Amino acid sequence: MIELKQVTRRFGNVVAVDAIDLTIETGEVCVLVGSSGCGKSTTLRMINRLLPHSAGDILVDGKSITTMNPQQLRLNMGYVIQGTGLFPHWTVARNIAMVPRLLKWPQARIDERVRELMTLLDLDPATHADKYPQQLSGGQAQRVGVARALAADPNILLMDEPFGALDAITRDNLQLEMLRIQQQVRKTTVFVTHDIDEALKLATRIAVMDRGRIVQHDTPENILRRPASEFVENLVGRQDRGLKLMSLRPVRELMTPHASPKRSDPGADALKEDDSVRLALSVMLWQDLKQLAVFNARGEETGVITRERIMQDGL
Numbered sequence: 001m002i003e004l005k006q007v008t009r010r011f012g013n014v015v016a017v018d019a020i021d022l023t024i025e026t027g028e029v030c031v032l033v034g035s036s037g038c039g040k041s042t043t044l045r046m047i048n049r050l051l052p053h054s055a056g057d058i059l060v061d062g063k064s065i066t067t068m069n070p071q072q073l074r075l076n077m078g079y080v081i082q083g084t085g086l087f088p089h090w091t092v093a094r095n096i097a098m099v100p101r102l103l104k105w106p107q108a109r110i111d112e113r114v115r116e117l118m119t120l121l122d123l124d125p126a127t128h129a130d131k132y133p134q135q136l137s138g139g140q141a142q143r144v145g146v147a148r149a150l151a152a153d154p155n156i157l158l159m160d161e162p163f164g165a166l167d168a169i170t171r172d173n174l175q176l177e178m179l180r181i182q183q184q185v186r187k188t189t190v191f192v193t194h195d196i197d198e199a200l201k202l203a204t205r206i207a208v209m210d211r212g213r214i215v216q217h218d219t220p221e222n223i224l225r226r227p228a229s230e231f232v233e234n235l236v237g238r239q240d241r242g243l244k245l246m247s248l249r250p251v252r253e254l255m256t257p258h259a260s261p262k263r264s265d266p267g268a269d270a271l272k273e274d275d276s277v278r279l280a281l282s283v284m285l286w287q288d289l290k291q292l293a294v295f296n297a298r299g300e301e302t303g304v305i306t307r308e309r310i311m312q313d314g315l
Helices: 040-047 070-075 092-096 098-102 107-120 138-150 168-185 196-202 220-225 230-236 241-248 277-287 307-313
Strands: 002-011 014-024 029-033 055-060 077-081 156-160 188-193 205-210 213-218 256-263 291-295 300-306
Touching: 002 040, 014 040, 014 055, 014 205, 014 213, 029 040, 029 196, 040 055, 040 156, 040 188, 070 077, 077 138, 092 098, 092 107, 092 138, 098 107, 107 138, 138 156, 138 168, 168 196, 188 196, 196 220, 196 230, 196 241, 205 220, 205 230, 213 220, 213 230, 220 230, 220 241, 241 277, 277 291, 277 307, 300 307
Parallel strands: 029 188, 029 205, 077 156, 156 188
Antiparallel strands: 002 014, 002 055, 205 213, 256 300, 291 300
16 A cells, blocks of 8 residues: 655655665554654655655555656545644534545535544534534644544544544543444554554554664564564564563453353453453453463453463464
8 A cells, every 4th residue: 555665755965765675564553662753654654645755766556656646646645643633713524524525525424424423533523513523622722623534534543642632531432432432444644653552452563663763573472572673673662571461462362252142241351352451461460360261352251361370372
């Protein structure tokens, strides 16, 4: 879907991005991660031509972006930034409908799409459609920003530190929302963050950048198990890589399944099949338990996971 070939970006005599090669497959979530000033946001903005590249080539569906009309290119790429970038004098519904209006969709189709996306992002259309951005919480406004980026059903989604300004709880909730949405819509996504835990949670593949170069491009698991350099090892954390690996594995992979689901009360702290093994171990240690029941999305108990199994096979 997206291919960068020896792409360089200079600002005067400063090389911000230095001859990078990167291939992002269709439907993949590629997270660019690294310290501030490493070139990750610059790389993202070159993909939709908000910044021109100084050398090399960027291909989308095998076609160089320099041969494309910049406006048409951007209309096929959803773009989400930190702070949402919503128009303050437009309602939520009008903000979401911006690109479909530019594409001259019929009004009935626009209205249907706005309702569909608000529902997908857990924003009640009846309650929120006519509100203005200043009437929303930070998390709600960021959801509207994501909805606007998805409105015209673009093939590519670019996200530049979209959750960076949010509190930890809201950020975690929106990360889970992104995972849920990605399972449904399967967009080719380029996501920029400086937070390695966010990268590990969201990425199909991670591109670690340092001083304008990509120093490792691999799956989250391989980056944790086999960091390519001391810089990558320090970024992912030398001492807690085991816990980070546990956070990549869902409970369903290690649980002992029941022959058939059981009807029982899951309780407020029940484990779900998609919860991480790290979370399961944390709950067991905190509550001094040797095993926990696991429940599916319908609230049925589908198995149990034990502390012994986690310690044996959690990594």
